[in-house]
Structures are given as structure tokens and as C-alpha cells.
Amino acid sequence: MRFARFSARWGLGVTILLACSAPAWAQSPAPTSPAPQEPTATPAAPAAPASGQPVQLPLPQASPRAVVTQTFGLTEVTVDYHAPSVRGRTIWGNLVPYEQVWRAGANENTLIRFSTPVLLRGQTIPAGQYSFFVVPHQEREWELVLNRVTTHWGTEGYQAAQDIVRVPVMPETAPFHENLLYWFSDIKPTGAHLNLTWEKRTLTLLIETDVHNQVLAGIEQVLQQNPGNWQLLAQAADYLVQNNLQPERALTYINESIKLQDAATNNWIKARLLAQQQDFGTAIVYARRAIKLGDKEDTAFKSQLPNMRIALTEWQAKAY
Numbered sequence: 001m002r003f004a005r006f007s008a009r010w011g012l013g014v015t016i017l018l019a020c021s022a023p024a025w026a027q028s029p030a031p032t033s034p035a036p037q038e039p040t041a042t043p044a045a046p047a048a049p050a051s052g053q054p055v056q057l058p059l060p061q062a063s064p065r066a067v068v069t070q071t072f073g074l075t076e077v078t079v080d081y082h083a084p085s086v087r088g089r090t091i092w093g094n095l096v097p098y099e100q101v102w103r104a105g106a107n108e109n110t111l112i113r114f115s116t117p118v119l120l121r122g123q124t125i126p127a128g129q130y131s132f133f134v135v136p137h138q139e140r141e142w143e144l145v146l147n148r149v150t151t152h153w154g155t156e157g158y159q160a161a162q163d164i165v166r167v168p169v170m171p172e173t174a175p176f177h178e179n180l181l182y183w184f185s186d187i188k189p190t191g192a193h194l195n196l197t198w199e200k201r202t203l204t205l206l207i208e209t210d211v212h213n214q215v216l217a218g219i220e221q222v223l224q225q226n227p228g229n230w231q232l233l234a235q236a237a238d239y240l241v242q243n244n245l246q247p248e249r250a251l252t253y254i255n256e257s258i259k260l261q262d263a264a265t266n267n268w269i270k271a272r273l274l275a276q277q278q279d280f281g282t283a284i285v286y287a288r289r290a291i292k293l294g295d296k297e298d299t300a301f302k303s304q305l306p307n308m309r310i311a312l313t314e315w316q317a318k319a320y
Contacts, residue, residue: 063106070184072192073211074218076115079132079194081105083180091199098138101145103154104196105180111150112194119191119208120146121167130164134196134203141168144205167205174202212245230260234269241273264293264301268308275311280319287312 063084070077084106089095096102104110109131116127125146133145133155146164149157180198191208219236226232234257240250250273257266268290274283291308294301 061107065107066182068182068184070187070192070194072187073189073209074116074214075118075207075209075211076113077118077184077192077194077207078113079110079182080113081110081132081180081182082107084198085180086176086178086199092136092201093138096134096136098136100135101155101158102134102136104132104134107154109150109152109154112146114207116209116214119210120165120205123165125164133158135166136171141170142203143167144169144203169203169205171201171203174200176200212243215239216246228260230257230263230266233257233260234263234266237266237273238269241269241276244276247273247277262293264290264295267293268304272311275315280315283315284312284319287315 061082063082065081066083067078067080069079082105092098110133111129112132113129114125114127118125118127129150130146130148131150131152133147135143135145137143144167147158148162148164149159152158174197176199177197180196183195183197184192185195185204186193189211191206194205194207196203196205219239223229223232223236233253237250237253237257240246240253251270254266254270254273258270267286271283271286271290274280274286287308291305291312294305296302
């Protein structure tokens with residue numbers, strides 16, 4: 001990941017893909033009589049498929065496949081499902097009975113994949129792929145279920161003993177939605193909400209990640225593999241400063257960075273770190289040095305300079 005010269009930019013990647021799965025196949029009826037032929041030749045019998053299987057027609061699925069993927073922090077979550085339609089039917093308590101496990105979609109198991117460990121209601125779920133089920137209840141909270149077995153057709157062969165977790169959720173009233181839809185909201189580096197919306201109900205599951213520990217582990221690994229890199233050290237310190245984490249560790253990183261290369265970038269990071277620790281007098285010293293060392297022709301520096309001067313003025317007011 002490339003960092004901006006003075007401030008790391010930690011963004012969120014979003015990828016949403018809707019894809020039709022392999023079409024549903026319908027066997028064609030056997031012809032009742034041969035089609036009319038010209039009298040000049042006796043028609044040959046139709047050739048059988050090489051596979052020996054019946055002739056089939058490509059037809060669209062009533063519940064097409066959909067895949068939605070969301071990245072937050074360093075975690076990617078993917079839901080792979082088939083989306084049924086309402087088609088004028090009564091859904092909850094009828095098509096989807098209360099008190100029974102539902103496949104949370106149509107056709108095969110609905111699958112959910114986590115690229116890293118995640119937290120669901122405080123319980124750690126290992127990275128991997130799971131079947132996703134819903135148990136609707138008429139008089140109490142519904143349950144969202146993650147199950148180890150991912151090869152069933154819907155709920156056939158489902159065993160509660162293979163559940164990883166059951167998370168209680170309260171269904172919410174929602175605007176009518178003809179097709180079942182999974183979607184993400186409230187996306188932050190530390191987590192996001194996964195929502196299931198169909199007919200006039202929405203279920204919401206909070207998925208959290210220990211993103212900072214994941215980042216710090218990655219930082220340590222990269223720094224060990226690239227010793228003496230002042231820019232990586234500055235970027236590591238900048239991440240800690242931005243997230244107000246481990247100031248002593250941040251100070252170690254930034255001091256080592258300045259020792260290797262006295263630059264505007266790392267001096268400004270140290271100034272911000274010191275101001276964060278209420279040491280405004282020393283922060284002023286490093287802020288002034290950063291401004292002095294900055295390349296006045298550098299576009300990135302010039303874009304940061306107004307904010308640097310504003311911060312310097314604020315720190316001076318607090319220091320004196």
C-alpha cells in the first residue's frame with residue numbers, strides 16, 4: 001500500500017459483483033411426430049448427444065445467483081447466494097416457515113467467506129467459508145447461523161451440531177423488495193453491517209475485525225524484512241499517530257526514521273505525535289523544522305502546508 005507523503009491514506013475497497021450462475025436446464029419433451037420433410041429424401045433419425053444425456057434447453061433460473069463482496073480494514077467478506085423473488089407470495093411464516101432453519105436464499109447453501117478472522121457478537125470466527133442459515137421466530141429474536149458444512153443442497157442434511165455460531169437478531173421493517181438482497185452498510189476499517197433484505201424485512205449482522213492488531217503484525221513483518229528503510233518507519237509511525245495507538249512504539253519508529261533520514265515527512269509526523277501527547281513546546285520545534293525542510297516545489301508538500309501552518313498556530317497558542 002502506498003502512503004501519501006505526509007499522511008497515510010487508509011481507504012476501504014468495495015467490490016460488488018452480480019453474476020448469473022449456470023442456467024437452469026429443462027429437459028425437452030420427446031417429439032410426438034416428425035416435422036414435415038421434403039419428399040426427395042428420407043429424413044435421418046436425430047443424432048443423440050455424444051454424452052448420451054437428454055437434449056436440454058438453456059433457461060434462466062427463477063432464483064439467479066448473486067455474489068456480493070465487501071472489504072473493510074484488511075478483511076474481505078463475500079456472500080454467495082441465489083436470490084428468490086416474492087412473486088405475490090406470502091414469505092414470512094408461509095414460504096419461509098417460522099421455527100425452521102432456512103437456507104437464507106434459494107437452491108444451494110448460501111455461503112459466506114471471511115478472508116481473516118472476524119468477531120460476531122464478541123465470538124471469534126476463524127477465516128474460511130461457512131454455510132449461512134436463518135431461523136425465523138414468530139415471538140422472539142430470529143437467529144443467524146454459521147455452519148461448518150458447505151456442500152448441502154439448501155437445508156438437506158443440516159445438523160445443528162455443525163453450527164459455528166448462532167447470533168440473535170431482531171428483524172426490522174423495510175420497504176418492499178421483490179428480490180432477496182444481501183448488502184453492506186456502515187463500513188469502517190473495524191467492521192461493517194451485513195444486511196439481508198427481502199419482502200418487507202431486513203436482518204442485520206455486525207461483523208467486526210481486530211484490524212489494528214492485524215496491521216501491527218503486518219508492520220512488524222515488513223519492517224523486519226526491510227531494515228533501515230526510513231520511509232517505512234515513518235509510515236508505520238504515521239498509522240499509529242492517526243489512530244492514536246501505542247505512542248511509545250510510534251516514537252521509537254519515528255526517531256529511527258529521523259536518524260536514518262532527516263526529512264520534512266518524518267519531522268511532521270513527530271510533531272503531530274508530540275502534540276497528541278500534549279507536548280506542544282517540542283511539537284512546535286519539529287513542526288517548524290518540517291516546514292523548513294519541505295520542498296516548496298513539491299505538490300504534495302504544498303497541499304499540506306496550509307494545514308501545517310494552522311496546526312502550528314494552534315500549538316503555539318496552547319504552549320504559551
